[in-house]
Each structure stands twice: as C-alpha cells, then as structure tokens.
Amino acid sequence: MNQQPVEGFSKLSKQRKIDWLIKEYLSDDRSYEQILQQYWNGDAILQKLHEEFSENTISNFYMPYGIAPNFLIDGKLLALPMAVEESSVVAAASKAAKFWIDKGGFKTTIINTKKLGHTHFIINVEPHKLQHFFNFKLKKRLFEATEEITKNMRNRGGGILNIRLIDKTADLENYFQLKASFDTVDSMGANFINSCLEQFGKTLTEEVAKDETFTPEEKDSLQIVMNILSNFTPDCIVRAEVSCKIEDLKDDSGISNEEFATKFKRAVTIAEIEPFRATTHNKGIMNGVDAVVIATGNDFRATEACAHAYAAKDGKYTSLTHCTIDGGVFRFWIDLPISVGVVGGLTNLHPLVKFSLALLGKPSAQELMSILAVSGLAQNFAAIRSLVTTGIQKGHMKMHLLNILNQLGATEEEKNHFVTYFKDKTVTHHEVISQFNSLRAQ
Numbered sequence: 001m002n003q004q005p006v007e008g009f010s011k012l013s014k015q016r017k018i019d020w021l022i023k024e025y026l027s028d029d030r031s032y033e034q035i036l037q038q039y040w041n042g043d044a045i046l047q048k049l050h051e052e053f054s055e056n057t058i059s060n061f062y063m064p065y066g067i068a069p070n071f072l073i074d075g076k077l078l079a080l081p082m083a084v085e086e087s088s089v090v091a092a093a094s095k096a097a098k099f100w101i102d103k104g105g106f107k108t109t110i111i112n113t114k115k116l117g118h119t120h121f122i123i124n125v126e127p128h129k130l131q132h133f134f135n136f137k138l139k140k141r142l143f144e145a146t147e148e149i150t151k152n153m154r155n156r157g158g159g160i161l162n163i164r165l166i167d168k169t170a171d172l173e174n175y176f177q178l179k180a181s182f183d184t185v186d187s188m189g190a191n192f193i194n195s196c197l198e199q200f201g202k203t204l205t206e207e208v209a210k211d212e213t214f215t216p217e218e219k220d221s222l223q224i225v226m227n228i229l230s231n232f233t234p235d236c237i238v239r240a241e242v243s244c245k246i247e248d249l250k251d252d253s254g255i256s257n258e259e260f261a262t263k264f265k266r267a268v269t270i271a272e273i274e275p276f277r278a279t280t281h282n283k284g285i286m287n288g289v290d291a292v293v294i295a296t297g298n299d300f301r302a303t304e305a306c307a308h309a310y311a312a313k314d315g316k317y318t319s320l321t322h323c324t325i326d327g328g329v330f331r332f333w334i335d336l337p338i339s340v341g342v343v344g345g346l347t348n349l350h351p352l353v354k355f356s357l358a359l360l361g362k363p364s365a366q367e368l369m370s371i372l373a374v375s376g377l378a379q380n381f382a383a384i385r386s387l388v389t390t391g392i393q394k395g396h397m398k399m400h401l402l403n404i405l406n407q408l409g410a411t412e413e414e415k416n417h418f419v420t421y422f423k424d425k426t427v428t429h430h431e432v433i434s435q436f437n438s439l440r441a442q
C-alpha cells in the first residue's frame with residue numbers, strides 16, 4: 001500500500017469517502033462497503049441526524065443498550081439505562097441493586113454543584129498592582145461584559161458565581177489566571193462557560209489597554225494564553241452510599257456476614273493505599289458510571305478525566321469509594337465529582353437519550369448526578385463482592401455458560417459437568433453447543 005494524503009476529505013459525499021477508503025486502504029474490496037451499510041439506519045432522517053452529530057461519518061457504531069432494574073435510590077425505584085459493551089456490567093449492576101433493595105437502597109447527597117473555568121494569561125506586572133486593578137476595576141467589568149451571555153442562565157437560576165485573580169507566578173513567570181466558578185443548573189454548561197471565558201479574555205485585554213496605571217511596557221506584556229473550562233470539578237460532588245447492619249449483610253457464597261464485611265473492607269483499603277489496585281478498582285466504578293453517562297447523552301471523556309483527577313487530588317492516586325465497619329454497621333460510599341447535563345448537547349436530539357431521560361423520570365442534573373454515583377457504587381460493590389468471595393472469573397463463566405446451558409435445557413447434572421469442563425477453557429456459544437450436543441449424543 002502506498003497511500004497519498006487526501007485533500008478536502010470532509011467535503012466529499014459519504015459515498016465518495018467510502019470509495020476513497022476502499023480504494024486506498026482496503027484493496028478495492030467492496031465487501032467492506034456492505035459492513036458499513038449494514039449499520040446505516042433504514043430511516044433516512046434518523047441516519048442523517050446521526051451523520052450530523054460529527055464530521056466524516058460513514059456509518060454508525062452500535063453499542064448494546066441494556067437495563068439494570070430494581071435500583072432503589074432515595075426512595076424511588078428506578079431502572080437504569082446502560083450503554084456498554086462489556087458483558088458483565090449490566091448483570092453486576094442488577095445484582096448489586098437487588099442486594100440493596102431490601103436494605104433501604106441507595107442514599108445520595110449533592111455536596112455542591114460548582115463548575116470552574118480559567119482565563120490563563122501572562123502579564124509582567126507586580127502581583128499586588130494587578131490584584132488592585134482586578135478588585136477595583138476588572139471584576140465588575142467582567143460581570144458587566146458577560147451580562148448578555150449569562151442572561152438566560154441567570155433566568156434559569158444559574159450564572160457566574162464568582163471570579164478571582166490567581167497568582168501563579170511561583171510556577172511560571174508572569175502567569176496569572178482569572179478563575180471563575182459557575183452554576184449551570186441543568187446543563188453541563190461547557191459552551192456557556194467557554195463563551196463567558198472568551199469574553200473575559202477580550203475584556204481583560206480591553207481594560208488593561210485602557211487603564212492608566214499600567215505602563216506601556218506592562219500593557220504590551222499581556223498575552224491571553226487560553227480561555228477554557230476545567231473538566232476537573234472538585235466542587236461539583238455527589239455522595240452515594242449504602243449501609244446495613246452486619247447481620248443483614250448476607251452473601252450467598254457461604255462465608256459468614258462478618259467475614260464478608262471484613263474481607264470487603266480490606267479490599268477497599270487496599271484500593272485506598274495501592275495505586276495499581278486503585279486504578280482497576282476505579283475502572284470498575286467507571287464501568288457503571290460511563291454506561292449511564294453514555295445512555296443519557298453525556299460526555300464520558302469528561303467524567304473519566306474528572307474522576308481520575310479527583311482520585312489523585314491529594315498527590316497519590318487512590319480509591320473513589322470508602323468503607324467502614326462501625327458499631328456493627330457496614331457502610332460503603334463514593335464521593336464522585338461529576339458534571340453532567342439533562343438539557344443541551346445530545347439530550348434533546350438523540351432519540352435514545354430522550355428515552356433514557358424519560359425512563360429515569362426526566363431527572364434534573366442533580367438527580368442525574370445521584371443516579372450516576374449510585375451506578376458507580378453498585379458496580380464497585382458487585383466487583384468487590386465477587387473478588388473477595390468467588391473470584392471475578394466465576395461470575396463471568398456463570399454468565400456466559402449457565403445462560404447458554406439454560407437455553408439448551410440442560411439438567412443440573414449436565415450443568416455441573418460443563419462448569420467443571422469449562423473451568424480452564426474459553427467459553428464460546430459455539431463450543432458450548434457443540435460440547436452439549438456431543439454429550440447428549442453419547
């Protein structure tokens with residue numbers, strides 16, 4: 001293959017894009033075109049809608065959309081929509097939901113909802129002088145200059161909460177920030193925040209140029225580096241928790257309630273102190289969080305980045321969940337920083353996102369934060385429960401193997417036989433059917 005760079009790819013029609021790819025990369029094999037076409041939606045309007053979500057779309061990429069029922073969250077019984085390809089995630093969520101349903105379910109608390117953004121800039125001015133200019137002139141002007149942009153948001157109860165000048169000159173010569181906090185109510189607010197910040201950059205430039213207290217050299221030294229929201233939202237936090245008396249903490253693996261609680265807590269402690277384990281532990285949490293984030297049309301890259309930054313906020317990467325056993329009570333919780341929206345973005349556009357939000361009872365952004373934290377906590381509970389009792393593979397085996405065997409109408413004896421047979425082998429649908437048929441033929 002000797003490909004050439006392409007000019008104006010985005011301007012080609014969908015068909016011309018596909019033709020070009022097949023010729024340049026796929027040895028002119030037209031069967032690849034059928035693969036792409038198989039995933040086009042028969043409804044042309046729906047297909048066009050999806051194509052317009054992003055540039056250079058040539059097909060759709062399906063993900064399983066599943067439901068984890070029986071989530072009792074703050075007294076409401078919910079069925080969670082989950083878009084995820086990993087086979088055990090929905091099953092694990094459902095199992096954890098069922099475990100907690102008769103123990104009071106999941107309780108959540110919104111701790112705060114502030115979002116942050118910065119205008120990063122360079123100026124060669126003495127910090128006190130700049131602070132004085134900010135306090136007595138600039139801050140007011142920044143609010144005034146963004147009044148048009150913030151009008152609708154203010155009408156909905158949100159807007160810019162505060163703006164501060166941050167001196168970062170100890171870290172980088174002449175580096176300062178305008179650090180702003182925002183309440184974006186029911187929207188994730190990325191566009192709103194970035195629009196405000198870009199206006200801050202302009203206003204800062206204009207006000208410095210006009211101000212007589214700055215020398216011409218100081219004025220010339222100003223450079224706006226960038227205006228951008230932060231996906232790290234340590235002040236946009238929700239807590240989700242479960243608790244019960246140890247005597248109610250019955251696991252079906254055969255170990256005692258006390259042993260289960262102790263082993264469970266120790267596994268959480270290991271994730272708290274050991275970053276290698278914490279990474280996998282938190283990945284499992286995000287299995288649950290991201291699946292609902294995607295199903296509700298939110299940005300899973302933002303939630304991932306934020307969760308992991310928060311897990312490392314004290315200088316060492318640690319667990320997002322915590323566990324205590326105190327006075328005979330087992331308590332397990334997560335503090336999850338997460339910025340999501342239920343208006344704007346894909347929420348009003350993608351039909352399945354609309355379905356998800358309707359299914360969840362049209363939650364507010366804060367209610368969605370709660371649901372997401374619960375989904376992460378439940379997933380972590382299910383993973384640790386398996387890890388400290390049967391081991392994780394057994395659950396996967398059971399999922400893959402027993403479902404197929406039940407479909408085939410296998411007896412208990414046959415099931416036991418295949419559980420042993422497949423203990424150290426890869427389970428595939430085809431292999432289970434073929435082994436099952438040959439056993440029956442004997």
Ligand code: MEV
Pocket residue numbers: 086280281282283284285287380383384387392
């Ligand atoms: C797999 O996707 C997630 C787990 O590895 C999480 C964990 O180990 O806690 C099972």
